[in-house]
Ligand code: PHE
């Protein structure tokens with residue numbers, strides 16, 4: 008069976024960008040930057056992008072392109088060439104992707120609900136109590152029951168699963184590429200419209216000032232550097248089977264280095280847009296409520312589902328800007344969710360040699376069932392734990408193992424040669440240096456730090 012292929016270079020880049028740009032850019036990046044030195048965070052962030060993000064992306068694109076397989080096959084082939092078994096590393100990554108898929112879709116579901124609520128701001132004035140007590144039903148008097156379906160949460164989640172499965176089911180060209188070509192331009196337009204309106208509001212510029220004003224006293228803090236590296240791996244979707252699967256559908260003649268640079272730069276550029284959007288809103292809200300901005304900034308789910316709704320209440324044209332914001336969140340989330348599911352589906356197709364349609368039905372059916380079981384409030388509590396473990400430990404472990412095996416057991420220079428042969432411009436020796444030394448050292452430090460924090 009001929010392997011499927013992307014229809015065009017733009018199509019591939021939009022799909023890769025669709026995976027990279029996700030919930031992480033719109034709400035994780037802004038508060039990470041804020042918490043880690045504001046404008047000064049850009050220095051470690053850009054350093055991590057150059058020394059880890061770009062080289063890692065080039066490496067994954069090369070491996071997928073060369074070995075034409077999802078993660079398990081790529082690693083199995085690499086292992087064979089050295090005479091040992093490595094397929095497990097691919098399955099470990101696929102497993103991480105599958106776990107992420109389950110909770111990522113829950114957040115997309117919330118965003119779909121909030122898209123509807125935002126039309127009339129039906130969250131009322133106490134957005135905190137609305138989110139936690141009424142919507143998620145996590146209040147004191149609602150007992151935690153695992154497995155009891157809550158339709159107001161389950162139905163939007165089912166819609167998200169529906170769109171994802173349709174895209175993956177319809178194939179690389181006809182599904183994923185087509186969806187990305189609609190979703191990505193739409194996302195950029197929506198975010199630019201939002202920013203265009205919001206920065207004109209009183210106080211918005213003070214918000215931006217807060218985000219971009221550098222606090223250089225933090226720049227030598229390990230915590231800041233570890234946040235920057237963690238954010239880069241998460242935001243670029245590298246290290247968990249996704250970019251390997253996507254690049255395995257690249258046509259023979261593809262410019263690897265160029266594609267990797269484009270994907271990384273567009274994603275990181277979009278993060279800055281996300282930061283501008285969120286902080287302009289927060290600045291406006293602080294001004295309206297005559298509070299210091301530090302009183303209105305929140306992190307985690309509270310930012311998107313408590314603080315932003317409260318800000319929308321205060322905005323002019325809330326019934327337009329509100330839905331626009333949540334639709335942007337939904338689009339960003341679904342295009343990433345598609346890529347997570349494709350990483351799993353591609354691995355199943357490779358392994359069982361079954362058709363895409365069968366594999367997609369199998370994977371999405373299982374995923375849907377599991378996420379339904381976890382849609383109750385008991386599941387939501389679990390989700391928090393899983394999220395912490397995946398982001399802070401599993402993902403970094405997987406990246407570290409991948410780097411060490413690839414750069415110390417294999418000749419990393421070969422991967423660089425391969426990427427350069429396929430590309431119009433070449434990457435220099437810095438590529439080897441980053442992947443062999445800087446990347447593993449930084450990852451190891453962060454991982455050890457996270458493990459210590461977890462055990463404490
Ligand atoms: N890169 C995505 C983001 O920034 C996150 C993501 C995680 C994407 C897992 C795919 C899989 O939100």
Ligand code: NA
Pocket residue numbers: 026027028029031032241242243244274
């Ligand atoms: Na991202």
